Amino acid sequence: MKTSIIYESIKLNDNTYIIKFQDNENIGPGQFIMVWVPGINEIPLSFSGLGDLKEITIKIYGKASEHIAHLKKGDTIFFRGPYGKPFENVAGKKLLIGAGTGIAPLVPLINKNAYGVLSGKTGEDIIFQDRFEKKSIVTDDGSYGKKGYAVDALKDIDLSEFDMIYACGPEIMLKSVMDYIININGKAQFSLERPMKCGIGICDSCSINGYQVCTDGPVFSLNQLMEMPEFGNTRLSYSGKRIKI
């Protein structure tokens, strides 16, 4: 298990925090680490910042995430990794689509050629909007930006002009994005999240059609996803029971 000392902690909103720590490892956008809270749990987290100072954005949804979110300067963070395959970062025009904290792993891809689509249930879920020069914001309840889902925001954008489309968020959202863009622009990479246990490709918990999200993913190309009937359809629960997405 690796350790690092927390350099800084920033509160983004009521339940979302950024924590920064020193780590010299060369990590790609979209890769993740398994962060361990001794005695509590271990959860996968991806990076929203990838310099010598690594940055993780975390939303509180359980005991482990709460503990990690509340780490303060000088505290120790325990982790293993990095794991998984990163996004391929292209030079041209990029469309970055993130739902809620799903935008976090896309942040390292932001440059002047990037257009952001940020979606959330409410305005509270919208983060990192200041990092984008050009963007669309949508919320389910219309409390911030336009009312609607990520896919609704895409309808106002000329998708054919992008050299690569990147998306991260709940699988159901990714599926709707895929179904929409598929006949317009197939150059896309999606980052998936499924219940993860080992992080090293052997427990089969996060698998999708024979691929392990933790080692073969989490980033998959649109072409790969098109050949996965499980995508947006079914997955295994934590116990291994097949359930509807």
Place this chain on the structure above:
Amino acid sequence: MNIEVDIGIKISNPFMLASGILDENGYTIKKILESGAGAAVTKSIGMEERRGYEPPVIYENDPVFINAIGLSNPGIENFFEEIKIALMGKKPVIGSIFGKDAEEFSYIARKMEQYGASAVELNLSCPHVNGYGMEVGSDPNLVNEIVNEVKSKINIPVYSKLSPNTSDIIEEAKAAEKSDALVLINTIKAMAIDIKAKKPVLSNIYGGMSGKAIKPVGIRYVYEIKKEMNKKIIGVGGIENINDAIEYIMAGASAVQIGTAIYKYGKNIFNKLNNDLISYMTANHIDNINELTGVALK
């Protein structure tokens, strides 16, 4: 040249997927079978859906791995679809099962047979769940009762996976004598403490150790049991390459199972083992892989 082996069923090569690794989702099993495995053993399935333990469920420090997944499984009634998908891989799927007594084991075994499994593997050896696995397996009378009961209820072969965490594995093996084959060995009960956190790493504290480091222990048990009993043996524990597999076969194994090594070499390890086996047999003028089983005992 023949690399087909007979373990109560015929499998096209001696390399099987071990239980507990990449064998919960039917699509993954199918892919493993398409990647060259001769057969695949499923994750251990019990009567009821079981969540298993919270992470961390694995400690990785190659060549040592310790896991405590906690027999997480969907329950036998929910496993039909996964077997159905796995069988699209067109090779034998072996159902690993666990229970607390002979009645549970035989119920689940019958279901596995109905679902299309080619054989069942009795998990008498999981080292990290109270009331199951090793706790059942370390009682020879109970093992005897379970094996006899399951054998009498199904028409497909029955394998017993035994535990190295016992004072007398011969006694355990003899109790399981009616099995069509013995599977040796399950993981070795172990634990790891993170000295910076000053705490055990695994949420369950104890887990089962696998990986290259346990191979000599597995070899010893296969050899020792083969010497004692004329029983088919499936060797498992720390196999990463063809030399490891040949060593198990020479110790007395008719087939071998691969698990943890997939972490390092990916699913394609099965294709590689097949190719390397052919090369080995060619170089050593061996026509039939079965000639090699147990040669170290002669």
